[in-house]
Amino acid sequence: MSRTHVNCIVNGDEVDFLTTDASSLLDALRDELGLTGAKEGCGTGDCGACSILVNGRINCSCLMLAPEAEGSDITTVEGMADGEHLHPLQQTFLEGAALQCGVCTPGFLLAAKALLDENPDPTETEIRYGLAGNLCRCTGYDKIIRSVQEAAVQLKGA
Amino acid sequence: MTATENRPTYAYVGTRPIRHDGYDKVIGKARFAADQNLPGQLHGAYHRSPHAHARIVSIDTSVAANMPGVKAIITGDDFPTLDAKHPNADTATNVMARGTAYYHGHAIAAVAANTRAEAQAAAAAINVEYELLPAILSIDESMAEGAPLANETNHTKFAPPGEPSNFSTITNLDRGDVDEAMDAADVVIEREFDCAHVHQGYIEPHACVVDTGPDGKASVWCSSQGHFRVRSMTADVLGWDKSRVKVTPAEIGGGFGGKTTVYLEPIAARLSEKTGRPVKIVMSREEVLRATGPAPEAKLKIKIGATNDGELTAIDGWMAYGVGAFGDMAGLIGAMSIASYKLPNLRMETYTVLTNTPKSAAYRAPSAPHAAFAVESVVDEVALKLGMDPVELRLKNAAVEGDLTAMGMPHPRVGLVECLEAMKVSDHYTSDVPDGAARGMAVGFWFNIGEESSATVNLNDDGTAIVLTGSPDIGGSRASMAIMAAERLGVDVYSVTPVVADTEAVGFTDVTEGSRATFATGKAVVQACDDLIEQLKGRAASIMSVEVDQVTWVDGAAISAAHGGSEGGEPLTLAAIAAQAKRTGGPLTATASLNAAGAGPSFAVHCADLSVDEETGVVSVLRYTAVQDAGTAIHPSYVEGQLQGGSVQGIGWALNEEYVYNADGVMDNASFLDYRIPVASDLPLIETIIVEVPNPAHPYGVRGVGETGIVPPMATIANAINAATGVRMTSLPMSPPKLLAALNKRGK
């Protein structure tokens, strides 16, 4: 079996791993790098539970082949906090009870971060469409939307 | 929140602390079953039936066995045959076929190999010879005279022993004289309804890791709503004593009733036993949709009679639920869930029938959503016919304590009237319907259950406490356990650590289902705390040198007038007593367990404003309010979350979700792309109003809230669509093509 050697940056660190050409980046993150925050909800890019940032853009890691990550700058949920300081989104999600089972939460946090990075002052509708690529079955989205709104306020004021 | 009785002042009950397990979930550290890996683990994959109904003539694993990385292959022959009457006999056959495939996707064999890809490749290379059997693919086919059997091992329940049947239950409920009341009624409305299968849609597929050691003991990590049931079912399917199976619940990524059974664990356990290595099995989304239990499909006919002044006097109904390839009681439960109105005359003819599709599983309040869709749609028609406001009509007929439920028992104290009153004065209901939109409302009910729970409370010598329960946390319940313990003991909620413990570390606890965790496990936690308080008082008596009956417990401290000389005495805090635990007799710990009686039903009232695009049949939900009786909301944010989650699942069920089967019984839309659940851009904010009519059978008045929220939405939406367009949709989902067809039929 031949494996491809991939070098990239994950959460600010230079990392490398071996992978097969048929593996997804999601598989590589979870199985080679031990970063299990990104989840497989569908494997077909429909649920967003595997969302990560690749070179600043939100991506479904289940739809990227692992070797495609060569040279990329990747952020997973494990890289959102700064040491013991949570990202404002992580904090508002907790305070706003924006998670019930929590399995979609990593994907939503990164999608919301990508949204607010690009549009710091979104309307409720813009938030809803910005997060339409992430499925949640527990919350009905209400508290997620409110938490993103609160984080936007905090980030603007920061 | 709308409290209806003199509400006690609580320190922690009713507050919104950040949940104790929340931090791990927002930093990606929380471990779900698929995040678990054991050294040396193998991966499992299935060979599944390509036919909806077929006899298995032969299984040839010879090619597969020689493929790279393959360590073991198992089939139904690797499991004992359970007696037909064994409570887990159907589960045992469902997890691995025994001679007959009963649905497309039914597990025929499983492979363990070094990698998932190798296991899948080998599973695909297993050669199975089938003899096709006639497949029953609809309720009508199942009920037809002379129909072939969907499952030749099924017999009708509650009937004398007889021939195998497609009918799992044939049961009627009745009271009063329906025919006489219908004859005398001023208004009679009758409609027929049908509901397609829908899936619970949990974002996390089923997953487990099982390590069966050479001592024959299996350690299981799994995604489940009930790890003690995983233990029982796994042990029973394998033919093992329960003590050979230890189950640790991983964090669970949604269940909603779909994870109250087992699919993977016995298979992984047997593969692990044969290979001597841990085995990890994770379902793909496609497998979840093809091979795990959806909610039943149903056909219903409901006729309601009323007087001109709005009294609903009679209901006559027929319901048939299709539950897949194995029997259950869905039809009877559907009829039993009709409990919102006094309706002195009632007759329900109910059937549960089998089809060659996956075995149904619960989806929140099983069977009730179908029944409520039908009943609440007809009640809406009655209101329209009489020119009565729909909330007023329901208030006039609302069931109260003492009114009979359909199953015959009178209601205990319940809060439907209070919920209707809260809806009546709500901001939503009192505001004008927006231009171009229309409004609908409906009510819903669920029994909620009690069942068995255990809890252990351990005090640390610094006064902090650990609360161990066996209720997997599917929506924030462990925070509620901490809140109840903090309230009872009189300590800070963050000095309490709530733990969901494995099957060896806490007493038997039933599944987190039936909205039972905060009620029944909460009761156990409170009882354990009360036991601990008695112990603390005893220790305090020693420390204070007084008699124990001179000690009382107030605000987290022992106090005795006989101690310290001053009036009221010097309080000895829990922490101070805990610090002297060793000196006063040893560690402070208490356990309680119960079979909880008195679960309080929860009523809900929903309202929606929506607009219909008559060119496309697309419905836009503009505003949605869910009112529900929580008894007492221990953690209001998580109660609100249940109301909102259930509402949105119901909106998806109403407007878009359905299983599409082709003529061969193969699901055509087995992906999240084509099985379309609601996304954020489909919805408005979901306003919630928590009503509190305390349940006297719980120390804090708790009623379970997890399930009722899914019961009213479909009729709420249907009633609003009717108000918007004059079209009465009676078939779920009310998806754009179907609504458009109905609009075109109606004309302009």
Next chain:
Amino acid sequence: MPTIHLMTHHRPFTGGEAVVKVDGGTVGAVIDALEERYPGLGEMLRAGSSAGIDGEVHAEPEYVPVSPDTTIYFLAPLVGG
């Protein structure tokens, strides 16, 4: 004597009677008495049932004590999801 209410699928055993009275100090004793008077009914009731007793629903109430003025409603097992 305790008063017992039966669901429709229990009534074939009692010749259609929906409400009956038998003696017993516990729910289990009542079920035994029902089995004696209506053979087959007790077995069906024991095959996993819930019962409403004085306003509270109990699951598997075999040893729940009852008094002469208790009303028992035998129900199908209540479930959830």
